[in-house]
Amino acid sequence: MGSDIPKVQKVIAxxxxxxxxxxxxxxxxxxxxxxxxxxVTTPFADMSRMGAYTxxxxxxxxxxxxxxxxxxxxxxxxxxxxxxxxxxxxxxxTA
Amino acid sequence: xxxxTPDNSxxxxxxxxxxxxxxxxxxxxxxxxxxFFARLRVIGVLALLGLYYLVPWFSWGDRQAxxxxxxxxxxxxxxxxxxxxxxxxLAFLLIIAALALFFFxxxxxxxxxxxxxxxxxxxxxxxxxxxxxxxDRSKQMKLDKAPMSWRKFYLKxxxxxxxxxxxxxxGFVFVGYFTPIYELWxxxxxxxxxxxxxxxxxxxxxxxxxxxxxxxxxxxIYMCPYARFQSVMFDDxxxxxxxxxxxxxxxxxxxxxxxxxxxxxxxxxxxTLCVQVCPTGIDIRDGLQYECIGCAAxxxxxxxxxxKMNYEKGLICYTTENARQNKKEKILRLRxxxxxxxxxxxxxxxxxxxxxxxxxxxxxxRDRNALYRETDEGLVENVYTLKLIxxxxxxxxxxxxxxxxxxxxLILNEKEIILKPGEIVSLVLQVRVDPVNLKNVSTGINFSxxxxxxxxxxxxxxxKFIGPVIx
Numbered sequence: 001m002g003s004d005i006p007k008v009q010k011v012i013a014x015x016x017x018x019x020x021x022x023x024x025x026x027x028x029x030x031x032x033x034x035x036x037x038x039x040v041t042t043p044f045a046d047m048s049r050m051g052a053y054t055x056x057x058x059x060x061x062x063x064x065x066x067x068x069x070x071x072x073x074x075x076x077x078x079x080x081x082x083x084x085x086x087x088x089x090x091x092x093x094t095a
Numbered sequence: 096x097x098x099x100t101p102d103n104s105x106x107x108x109x110x111x112x113x114x115x116x117x118x119x120x121x122x123x124x125x126x127x128x129x130x131f132f133a134r135l136r137v138i139g140v141l142a143l144l145g146l147y148y149l150v151p152w153f154s155w156g157d158r159q160a161x162x163x164x165x166x167x168x169x170x171x172x173x174x175x176x177x178x179x180x181x182x183x184x185l186a187f188l189l190i191i192a193a194l195a196l197f198f199f200x201x202x203x204x205x206x207x208x209x210x211x212x213x214x215x216x217x218x219x220x221x222x223x224x225x226x227x228x229x230x231d232r233s234k235q236m237k238l239d240k241a242p243m244s245w246r247k248f249y250l251k252x253x254x255x256x257x258x259x260x261x262x263x264x265x266g267f268v269f270v271g272y273f274t275p276i277y278e279l280w281x282x283x284x285x286x287x288x289x290x291x292x293x294x295x296x297x298x299x300x301x302x303x304x305x306x307x308x309x310x311x312x313x314x315x316i317y318m319c320p321y322a323r324f325q326s327v328m329f330d331d332x333x334x335x336x337x338x339x340x341x342x343x344x345x346x347x348x349x350x351x352x353x354x355x356x357x358x359x360x361x362x363x364x365x366x367t368l369c370v371q372v373c374p375t376g377i378d379i380r381d382g383l384q385y386e387c388i389g390c391a392a393x394x395x396x397x398x399x400x401x402x403k404m405n406y407e408k409g410l411i412c413y414t415t416e417n418a419r420q421n422k423k424e425k426i427l428r429l430r431x432x433x434x435x436x437x438x439x440x441x442x443x444x445x446x447x448x449x450x451x452x453x454x455x456x457x458x459x460x461r462d463r464n465a466l467y468r469e470t471d472e473g474l475v476e477n478v479y480t481l482k483l484i485x486x487x488x489x490x491x492x493x494x495x496x497x498x499x500x501x502x503x504x505l506i507l508n509e510k511e512i513i514l515k516p517g518e519i520v521s522l523v524l525q526v527r528v529d530p531v532n533l534k535n536v537s538t539g540i541n542f543s544x545x546x547x548x549x550x551x552x553x554x555x556x557x558x559k560f561i562g563p564v565i566x
Contacts, residue, residue: 008310009317016318031182034168049166050274050291 014072018064025064026057122239123312125222126232126371130395132209139210140219148264151271156488158275165273169517175449176517178486180456187445191438198434200325202426203334205389208322214314215388217265217307218374221258228254232371258308259300266300312375315388322385331416332425336389338369338380338411339419346380351404362406369393369411379411453551454487457544459558467562474504474527475562481522483544485514491546495524499540500560501532512544526560533562 005013035052039045044052153160155173162171170177177184199206208215229235229250241247270292271279282288288296306314315322329335343363355361363380370378372392377384379393397411417424462478470476485491493512497503506525514520526540538560545553 006317008313012313012317027185031179034179048289048291049168050289053165054291054294 010072014065014068018061018068021064022057022061025060026053029060030056123374123376124232124235124371125374125392126368126396127222127226128372128392128395130398132391133395136210136215136219136390140216143211143213143216144220148268151268151276159277161272162275163273174488176454176486176488178456178484180484180486181452184445184449187441191441191445194434194438194441196321197328198431198438200328201330201333201431201434204329204336205325205387208315208388209390212388214306214311214319215374215390217303218311220261221307221311224257224261225254228257255308258304262300262304262308263296265303266296266298269299270295312386312388315375316386322388326385328430330428330430331422332428334413334415335383336379336387336391336394336411337383337414337419338363339409339414340380343380343410362401362404362410364400364404366400368396368400372396453554454485455491455493455544455546455552455554456482456484456486457542457554457556458482459542459556461559461561470527473530475530475533476525476527477560477562479524479526479558481524481542483512483514483520483522485516485518487552488516489548490515491548491552494545494547495542496545497526497540497542500528500538502529503540504528528560528562530563530565533560533564536564537561 030053035047035049035056039047039052047055150161151159155171158171160171160173164171168179170181196207225235229238238247238250267279267283268276273295274292279288279292282292283296310318339362342361344361345359346363346365347358347360348365349355349358349360369380370376370393372395373379374390374392375386375388377386379387391413393411394413398408401408401410415424458481460480460482462480465478468476468478481495483493491514493514495505495507495512497505504527506527507522509522512520512522539557540560541555541557543553543555
């Protein structure tokens with residue numbers, strides 16, 4: 001039941017797994033690709049590696065957060081038109 | 096495993112009647128505890144945090160001993176230098192760490208959580224600071240209930256200032272693992288930090304402050320994946336912390352030295368100290384719970400009480416399910432042995448492969464523009480780009496040779512191949528062959544590169560030579 005889950009757990013369930021996976025993705029990505037090599041033809045050619053890693057990490061986090069949010073969103077019980085709302089399956093629906 | 100029932104335990108802290116002295120959702124006030132296991136944890140805290148805060152300041156030769164030099168894409172760990180090509184070792188290390196966690200969990204339960212987890216260790220320091228500023232548990236609860244006053248404002252501000260300073264220093268040391276720490280310290284003092292360094296100091300500082308100052312047990316309960324799955328590694332011989340119900344119940348307060356049988360009481364005097372010291376706010380007497388991080392604070396405090404009551408110690412103690420049921424205990428069981436064997440063979444493999452590592456990398460890329468070229472003398476020529484990395488700590492001069500086709504001629508623009516430590520060099524190599532010696536359109540040739548000062552440092556790569564076959 002969604003409403004029984006404390007708010008802190010809801011926030012953590014989105015932010016935390018995405019943070020962990022973003023960290024792993026950053027490590028894998030930047031081990032394989034050197035930002036200096038692929039930024040050279042872009043407007044960000046002057047960015048330091050440290051900066052590229054940082055921006056890369058937060059971009060990954062943004063993506064994984066989006067994924068976690070969608071997962072949480074689709075976990076909500078489905079209520080179709082005409083279906084009786086018995087008041088208890090819908091309790092997780094307050095956004 | 097029994098779940099903590101919500102009825103008697105989800106109360107706001109520190110009020111009314113006794114067993115409801117703690118709360119799951121409100122702030123917890125873990126009482127400071129002294130005893131054998133508390134001392135072990137203090138040793139753990141001092142050793143681990145000592146390592147964390149000191150290691151980046153050590154030097155090795157003319158560089159920082161442990162430096163994960165992300166800007167230069169090189170990791171230095173004492174005498175070793177790791178490159179992105181060595182990523183496999185990191186993967187190995189993570190697998191070994193996971194196996195070690197499984198091994199120790201099966202053997203002794205949540206040792207990691209209680210004594211070594213950064214969350215526990217940093218929270219412990221934050222609790223010390225809180226105690227130093229606000230006083231012990233009851234003073235803290237009184238202070239939080241009291242209306243805002245100058246004294247409360249002063250105490251709270253001091254506490255948070257100390258927490259923030261400690262967190263920022265923690266963040267600074269963290270960044271010091273990635274940028275040379277002495278220079279970082281100088282630029283911090285001179286207020287000339289680079290934007291990214293400054294950002295990460297604050298980010299890591301904020302994470303420390305938030306996790307150890309505010310979230311605390313919530314990290315273990317809601318955020319920690321290990322806490323969720325550790326129970327699958329448990330078996331009936333795993334060390335857990337448990338309350339001896341047969342001995343302790345029925346619980347109740349009593350006068351000292353009364354006849355327990357007559358009073359119809361067990362050894363538990365229901366002082367609830369075990370609940371007050373619990374950093375995750377559970378009652379261990381309800382049985383093993385997923386929130387229990389195995390810190391043994393309840394053992395320490397209960398042993399004290401037992402001593403004062405002249406009862407035998409160990410009403411709450413480290414035990415195993417089999418011991419509780421008076422069954423035979425077994426330390427070496429199959430899963431312990433399997434974890435140990437896999438873990439130690441991986442450690443041995445890692446150490447061996449690092450010791451056998453050749454600090455030289457050679458890559459060969461054939462020129463893609465032309466398959467081959469015929470020279471004026473009627474020889475067939477292929478062009479290659481060689482990428483060389485000297486991953487050693489000293490300068491090397493290398494010999495390049497190749498085998499595979501008779502009478503091969505190697506032509507380099509450079510007279511000698513000398514690479515400084517850590518240097519990466521690209522060379523253009525022309526290989527000329529008399530077409531009579533070509534048996535196939537494509538022939539493999541074996542390039543080998545060998546250090547002149549240390550013949551053990553050598554590497555080989557296979558390239559392709561393409562040319563017309565004369566029938």
